[in-house]
Each structure stands twice: as structure tokens, then as C-alpha cells.
Amino acid sequence: MSTNSNFSRYQRAEDFGTPARVSTESVSLTIDGVDVTVPKGTTVMHAAALAGINIPKLCATDSLEPFGSCRLCLVEIEGARGLPASCTTEAGEGMVVTSQNARLADVRRNVMELYISDHPLDCLTCPTNGDCELQDMAGAVGLREVRYGYEGDNHLSAEKDTSNPYFTFDPSKCIVCSRCVRACEETQGTFALTIDGRGFGSKVAASQDQPFLDSECVSCGACVQACPTATLTENSLIEKGQPEHFVVTTCAYCGVGCSFRAEMKGQEVVRMVPNKDGGANHGHSCVKGRFAFGYATHPDRITKPMIRDTIHEPWREVSWDEAFSFAAGRIREIQAKYGPGSVGGITSSRCTNEETYLVQKLVRAAFGNNNVDTCARVCHSPTGYGLKSTLGESAGTQNFDSVMKADSIVVIGANPTDAHPVFASQMKRRLREGASLIVLDPRSTDIVRSPHVEADFHLPLRPGTNVAVLNAMAHTIVEEGLADDDFVQARCEIDAFEDWKTFIGRPENSPEAVAEESGVAAEVIRGAARTYANAPNGAIYYGLGVSEHAQGSTTVMAIANLAMLTGNLGREGVGVNPLRGQNNVQGSCDMGSFPHELPGYRHVSDAATRALFEKEWKVNILPEPGLRIPNMFDAAVAGDFKALYVQGEDVAQSDPDTQHVTAALSALECMIVQDLFLNETAKFAHVFLPGASFLEKDGTFTNAERRISRVRKVMEPLAGLGDWEATQGLAQALGYDMNYAHPGEIMDEIARLTPTFEGVSYARLDELESIQWPCNADAEEGTPTMHIDEFVRGKGLFRLTPYVATDERTSRKYPLLLTTGRILSQYNVGAQTRRTHNSSWHEEDVLEMHAHDAEQRGIDAGDWVGLKSRAGETVMRAVISDRVQPGVVYTTFHHPASGANVVTTDNSDWATNCPEYKVTAVQAHKVTQLSQWQQEFEEFTAQQEGFLAEAKAGAEEPVN
Numbered sequence: 001m002s003t004n005s006n007f008s009r010y011q012r013a014e015d016f017g018t019p020a021r022v023s024t025e026s027v028s029l030t031i032d033g034v035d036v037t038v039p040k041g042t043t044v045m046h047a048a049a050l051a052g053i054n055i056p057k058l059c060a061t062d063s064l065e066p067f068g069s070c071r072l073c074l075v076e077i078e079g080a081r082g083l084p085a086s087c088t089t090e091a092g093e094g095m096v097v098t099s100q101n102a103r104l105a106d107v108r109r110n111v112m113e114l115y116i117s118d119h120p121l122d123c124l125t126c127p128t129n130g131d132c133e134l135q136d137m138a139g140a141v142g143l144r145e146v147r148y149g150y151e152g153d154n155h156l157s158a159e160k161d162t163s164n165p166y167f168t169f170d171p172s173k174c175i176v177c178s179r180c181v182r183a184c185e186e187t188q189g190t191f192a193l194t195i196d197g198r199g200f201g202s203k204v205a206a207s208q209d210q211p212f213l214d215s216e217c218v219s220c221g222a223c224v225q226a227c228p229t230a231t232l233t234e235n236s237l238i239e240k241g242q243p244e245h246f247v248v249t250t251c252a253y254c255g256v257g258c259s260f261r262a263e264m265k266g267q268e269v270v271r272m273v274p275n276k277d278g279g280a281n282h283g284h285s286c287v288k289g290r291f292a293f294g295y296a297t298h299p300d301r302i303t304k305p306m307i308r309d310t311i312h313e314p315w316r317e318v319s320w321d322e323a324f325s326f327a328a329g330r331i332r333e334i335q336a337k338y339g340p341g342s343v344g345g346i347t348s349s350r351c352t353n354e355e356t357y358l359v360q361k362l363v364r365a366a367f368g369n370n371n372v373d374t375c376a377r378v379c380h381s382p383t384g385y386g387l388k389s390t391l392g393e394s395a396g397t398q399n400f401d402s403v404m405k406a407d408s409i410v411v412i413g414a415n416p417t418d419a420h421p422v423f424a425s426q427m428k429r430r431l432r433e434g435a436s437l438i439v440l441d442p443r444s445t446d447i448v449r450s451p452h453v454e455a456d457f458h459l460p461l462r463p464g465t466n467v468a469v470l471n472a473m474a475h476t477i478v479e480e481g482l483a484d485d486d487f488v489q490a491r492c493e494i495d496a497f498e499d500w501k502t503f504i505g506r507p508e509n510s511p512e513a514v515a516e517e518s519g520v521a522a523e524v525i526r527g528a529a530r531t532y533a534n535a536p537n538g539a540i541y542y543g544l545g546v547s548e549h550a551q552g553s554t555t556v557m558a559i560a561n562l563a564m565l566t567g568n569l570g571r572e573g574v575g576v577n578p579l580r581g582q583n584n585v586q587g588s589c590d591m592g593s594f595p596h597e598l599p600g601y602r603h604v605s606d607a608a609t610r611a612l613f614e615k616e617w618k619v620n621i622l623p624e625p626g627l628r629i630p631n632m633f634d635a636a637v638a639g640d641f642k643a644l645y646v647q648g649e650d651v652a653q654s655d656p657d658t659q660h661v662t663a664a665l666s667a668l669e670c671m672i673v674q675d676l677f678l679n680e681t682a683k684f685a686h687v688f689l690p691g692a693s694f695l696e697k698d699g700t701f702t703n704a705e706r707r708i709s710r711v712r713k714v715m716e717p718l719a720g721l722g723d724w725e726a727t728q729g730l731a732q733a734l735g736y737d738m739n740y741a742h743p744g745e746i747m748d749e750i751a752r753l754t755p756t757f758e759g760v761s762y763a764r765l766d767e768l769e770s771i772q773w774p775c776n777a778d779a780e781e782g783t784p785t786m787h788i789d790e791f792v793r794g795k796g797l798f799r800l801t802p803y804v805a806t807d808e809r810t811s812r813k814y815p816l817l818l819t820t821g822r823i824l825s826q827y828n829v830g831a832q833t834r835r836t837h838n839s840s841w842h843e844e845d846v847l848e849m850h851a852h853d854a855e856q857r858g859i860d861a862g863d864w865v866g867l868k869s870r871a872g873e874t875v876m877r878a879v880i881s882d883r884v885q886p887g888v889v890y891t892t893f894h895h896p897a898s899g900a901n902v903v904t905t906d907n908s909d910w911a912t913n914c915p916e917y918k919v920t921a922v923q924a925h926k927v928t929q930l931s932q933w934q935q936e937f938e939e940f941t942a943q944q945e946g947f948l949a950e951a952k953a954g955a956e957e958p959v960n
């Protein structure tokens, strides 16, 4: 079900009490006279729920393993002694169960009476009134009076903890059922909560009995979700009251693609509740998707189109039509003066597939060139190239659930607990079950060591040496006879494999040879290689620490080689899995956002593909690839590229070598920015088209598993138009006929033109909840696992992956290596999360340094540090950390003023131009003031914000 307009407690997601079990064997039993057959291992409570019988319960919920503490779910079982708890009793063959009779009712009333005698009787004013399991159970067991009175010892005056900005902990309402503790352990894997004390004195405690905000809690909300009472409650629900209806939609933050129920009151979101039916998240969430939605209605939102002639003058608010015609007029003038190729567009991985498709269509059909690129250029373009050339498809091979069948998990250049938190929780669950873990990362990320999870091998390689280490792992596997020869013979191109085998066997690829360069001991590399190769199922997960390198594409190929070599492809539990950063980075690539590819990764030089699109779009498409983002910037600086349409991206903050980017943007004669806020890029714009948040639009996102999920509108666009409508308006003003009535029609066109999307439609998505592409006649419900019998390209291709050291090397002038990454609470350029309470956890970007490097430079924690590279200089505060090794410093890039990308350079991947964010040679020194760039940034920002304020104030003045 996707929407529900009669929200009440009865629309609470169905709860079977204990998790479903999977077994090839089944058992049959009778419950209250109803015959039911269930998989072996199913509990009596779950079996009863399947038979439509709801046994009262408090400590049980089907997202958690049974615990058996509340004694409310007792049943009678013929031949069994006493009254067993149905939540902890396995259903047995021939069992005869009674769940309801006078004796059981009596026992349950007594249990409830004890709970209620120590519970505030403020139901009428309680925020969860009507949505409280304790309240429901009191009704269900027919409790009418409490004989014990309320005078004795109780917890009614226990103090609330309001430290967390998103939820309140009110211990006076706690029934100590441990659901929160178990949710934190089992679902989230953080182990932040315990039950402290014993008997009457037992209570829930966060970490060392600290306020939630100061504890290890990462604010995922799993405990709030699990709590059956109002003890843990969302602040938004306390403030706004119970929701009235809900709409199922998809998180707009990271590439996990969690499904949520947006629970609403009118057009206001009361809370975002993770959807149990979500294929990617199964009812779990992280702090961003669960709580950080307030940016959508933040006062900084710009809701009126604006134009101006130059960036040195104030904005003028105008109508949509005026903005379109101003923008279109400028583009046509520029094309007439400088040529048709002097304009281009950048699509957004934050926007929907439909919106992205329209922007690339606008560029190809209305601008008349292929100058379209996307932010994947700066993150996962090497994934597209590397996987396509080895396996035949530019995407990950598995679904997330596959990790539950992995025996050895390799994480390379990824920090899943921060960047892909919900998947990280699932991965940690598998690791707690015993899978081995190998982490290749210069930094000691959370996954290396966290409660009940510890990497078997951490390879703290020097930034820039991924290829050397992966080659050495492959060398070990070949040399020690650990390869899966049968798989290679049957599934791969043998000539290429033999060439590769000769290459990889060379002495320079041995662990011993690369140990010094990479900083990883040979025995550690060998141990990691053996563990991965010997595991029945070995799965590789990787992130931007792989792709954002001069050898990004080579690294992706080396990963594919390893997986083919060990036969770890084509079934569950294995695979090559890029952890995509942004919510729709997979989709934006699928939709033809690259200058050389039409939707579905088909090269523009292919006449048959062009003909297909030309017929549908009624234009001629150029057969030559257009400009990539870095080429656009270079051409702008050179004076050949003059107009750019950027939808939902902030290149001035996110792209490397900020000063070069801003020089390029300043040189443009027409810059059109479509966004929610006046972001860094918009400060250089001449046309501002107000964007719509994910809550204001219909469409689809495609996550890292190739899972296409619906985004559903829960409120009207604040600016009146959805993003797709604005692109359509611009196309029409340019004289190109675009006439969609709804994004569903855009998806129909995508499906008509793109073989992997052939079976996708909104109706089908409503039916199946989500679909993993390819979806076509051969795979009507999609494809969870790819390359099962053969690779998409036929035979897998081993590519040679010689290690070439990056030019970006340390020197006396720049003796440290800077590497960058993300933090859990902030998202990418931070435009959304900085406008929420998430900043409580990360107010500014800081520089992590090892104590040794700090001491050498006289730097203490909290000092301002000047960070200088050959590209530029910025200043941020120091944090002394043993997460980084000596010689390596680390920062995030979530705050524009910290200018992390002022320092990163224009080095890039040889094949795709993906910037080498992960390796920059720098020097760090103690300073007392901001860098020159930061001072200029502050002045420019003040000026541009002043222009915006003037426009807004002007618009508010009454018209005479």
C-alpha cells in the first residue's frame, strides 16, 4: 500500500511479534481451533498472527528476536507444563494451543495491572495517545481497575532527557521491556543502550548513564521505533500531534535508498517512519532520513524565480515565464554569438530519474549538443567505466540482502557506518554472525573496530596505493593456487586471463614488493587475500576511496578481476558492490547524464541508438561526445564556453580546485541554477529557478542496488512548479516541444527507449514496491543478482591493472597526504543537513591529525591550522586522532566556509576525469586567522546574501 488517508493506530504496520523464519521444513499446529502450517523455527506467536490471532504482547515485536520478559503473551499448550510464553516457544508439529480463556485473561490482567500501577495516567495528554501499545494492551486484556494504588514506590517523577534534538526520553513511562536496547543492538548495531540496575531499580541507560546526545547514540531512531510506549518519542510528534495520513516515499539522502512512510497532517510532515516493506532498509533508518527533513520548509528556501544581468547586482524576483524567457533568450544569443557548443547542462544525482532524464534531453534536443554531465563525474564515473569494461554493466551486482550470505566481506575505501548507515547496520549484523572482515582504508573507520565487530585484517594503505595492494592480493591468490579455475575457464575470456595471469605473476606485483610503497606488511596482504579467496562466499563493497583517484578506473577493474579470479560473482553472498554516494547517482548515470552516452549506457556514436531517440524526440542528435564537467570549466576559463544550466548540484562547493571552478563560473555569461537554496554555485548565477524538495515531487530514485523506488509527492511545490515542470518550461521557451502531464509519462518514455527499464512503470512500481533493473520480458520483477549464468558482456574480461603512482606525491614543501570523506550527520555539501538539527553533531569541518604530526608542528587540539596544497590554502580546527596514521590528515567537506576543495587539486582519473579527492599533498601549520580565500569567501557571501535579502524585501513591499 502506498498511501492511506485514514491514519489511525489500526494503520500501524502489521506486527507478527517475532521475526519470520525461513526453512525448507514446515510444521502444522492448531491455535484456538485454527489449523496453521508454518516454516520450522517459527514461534507460536508468529504462527498465531499468521492465522489471524493476535496474542497480547509488549516486549515482542517482529523486527527483534524474542526476549520473553513481559509475560503477557502466555498461552496454554496441550501436554505442556505451566503457561509458556508464545513469543519464545517454537511451534511444534501437532501442537494444540489455546491463546484465550478465562485463566489466561486473568494472568494477563494481573501483568498489565502491575505495569499500569507504575505508569502515569495521562493518556489524554500523552503525545502517543491512540498509538501506544501499552494503552492497546490494557484495552485488549480488559483492564478496568488497578488494585495496588499509585502511592507506593514508583518512577513517575523520573526526569526527562531532552538532550537529543529529535527525540525525548521520558523514563516515567518506561516499562523496561528492553525493546529499545535490543533495537540498538540487533537493528542498529551500536550497543549504546543498556538496562542498568536490577529489579525495581532497573532502567534504560544510554552509554555510561549519559544524556542521549553525549552518549554513543547515533540517533538512528530504531529505539524510538521499537518503543511500545511514549517513553521514546519523536519531538516532531510531541509538537505536532498524531498524524492523519501517510504516503510511502524514498529518502533523498544517500544511495541506500530507504523507504519511508511520510506521516502527515495536511501538508505538514509529522514524522518520517522507516517502512518495514522497504526492500533496501526493512524498517530501519539513519538520522538523516528519519529526522533531518526540516530543511524542506526552512526559511532559507527560495520560492520565487529570480534573474539578474550580472552577478554584481541584486536579484529581481520574476514570474516563472519571465525567468524562462530570460534564460532561453540568453542561451540563444550566446549560441548565435559563440556557437551551439558554447552551452551545456549538469544533471543532479539528488533529483529523480525523470528530472535527470529531462535535463539531458533538454541539452541534447533543445541546446543541440551533448554537453551534459553529472556529479557522478566526481564520484563513481570510474565504477561505470571499470565495471562495464570487465563485466559488461555499469552497476553493482547484488542487492543489499546478499550480504547476509557473505562469509568474507571486503570493504575498500568506504566508510559505510557514516556514509551508508542502514546498509552498515545490516553488514554489522552479518559480521556479528561470524563473517570475516577485511578493510582496506588509510583511516581506521568505525567498521574496523566497533562493539562486537572487529576487522580480521585492516590494511591501512597509504592514499593512492589501492591498485598496488589489490594487485598484490591477486598475485597471492594466483601464486598460492587459491583461484577458482573452473569459474575462470567457464565464464571468462581465456586469452585475456592468460595475459593477465602473466602480468599479475610478475615480482613487482608481489605483496613483498608493494609493502613499502603501500605501507602494508606483506603478511597482512597475503592473509587478507587468503581469507577472501578461501571463503565460500566473498563479497566486495567499495566507495569513493576507490574511485576518486588518478587510478580510480584501474582500481575498479582490479576489484572485478579479484572477484572473477575467485568465482565470487553471479550468486547471492558475493559480488562487486559500489556503495553509491547520493540517493540517485545510479539513476543519473542510467538516465544518460554522461556526455558520451544516451540513457541505458549506449554510446552516442551508435547510429541505431541515436535513431531510436531521434525518432522519439524529433531532433538530430550529434554523434560526438560533448564536454565533461572539467572540460566545461576549462573551456569557460578559456572563453569558449558561456552558458550552463545546473540542476540541484553545487559544483562551487563539491568540485575540486574551488578557485578554478569559481573562475570558470565567473566567466559565464549565463548561469542558470535550479536549487532549493542560494548555494555556492547560485552565487554566480544569472537565473535562479527555485527547486522542489523530494517531498514536493513525484518520480523515482535508483539506489546502489539498482533498485528503482517511487518518490511520492506529500506536499505541493513551495514554488509552484516541480523540477521537471521547470525544465519543461525552459525547453518550451527555447522552442522545443516538451509536454508531459505527469512524471509517470516521462518514465513511460524512458521505458520505451531503454531496454533495462522496459518493464518499469509507475503502476508496476506501485504493485511491486520497488524494482531492481534490468526489468524486461526476461526479468519481469527485476534482477536482484546480476551475471548469474553469464556476464552481461558474455565472457568476463580480465583487464591489466599496472600500478602507476600518482603525480600527487609528498615533498618537503607538502609532506602530508590529505584524504577526505563524510560524516554520518551531514550529507555531501551539507545544503540540506546544515539546515537541520544535524549540525548539533558536526558544526564545522575539522582536520584530523595524528598526534605525532601535530606535535611536530606545535599544534594542539582545537588550534586553527592552515592547510596548504599547490592548489590553495584554507584554515580549519585541528582534532588529534589515532584514526589516521602519521603522515595522513583527513577532513570532510560539508561546510562551504571550510573550503576543503580549495585545497584539492585538478588531478583526475586517467579514464574518466574523476577527481583525485583522496590524495592531496599538503602542509599544515598553526595559524591565527582565516586564509585569504576564506576572507574573500566571507565578503562575497555577505554581498550575495545581501542581494538575495534585497530581492526578498523588495518583493514584500506593497505595490503602489
Ligand code: SF4
Pocket: 173, 174, 175, 176, 177, 178, 179, 180, 181, 204, 226, 227, 228, 229, 231, 232
Ligand atoms: S524505553 Fe520503551 S522500549 Fe525501552 S525499555 Fe522503556 S518502554 Fe521498553
Ligand code: SF4
Pocket: 180, 183, 184, 188, 190, 191, 192, 193, 216, 217, 218, 219, 220, 221, 222, 223, 224
Ligand atoms: S537512536 Fe539508534 S543509536 Fe541511538 S540509542 Fe536509539 S537505537 Fe541506539
Ligand code: SF4
Pocket: 251, 252, 253, 254, 255, 256, 257, 258, 281, 285, 286, 287, 288, 289, 290, 420, 421, 422, 423
Ligand atoms: S541510510 Fe541513506 S537512504 Fe537510508 S535513511 Fe539514511 S540517508 Fe536515507
Ligand code: FES
Pocket: 056, 057, 058, 059, 060, 067, 068, 069, 070, 071, 072, 073, 074, 085, 086, 087, 088
Ligand atoms: S511478548 Fe512474550 S513475553 Fe513479552
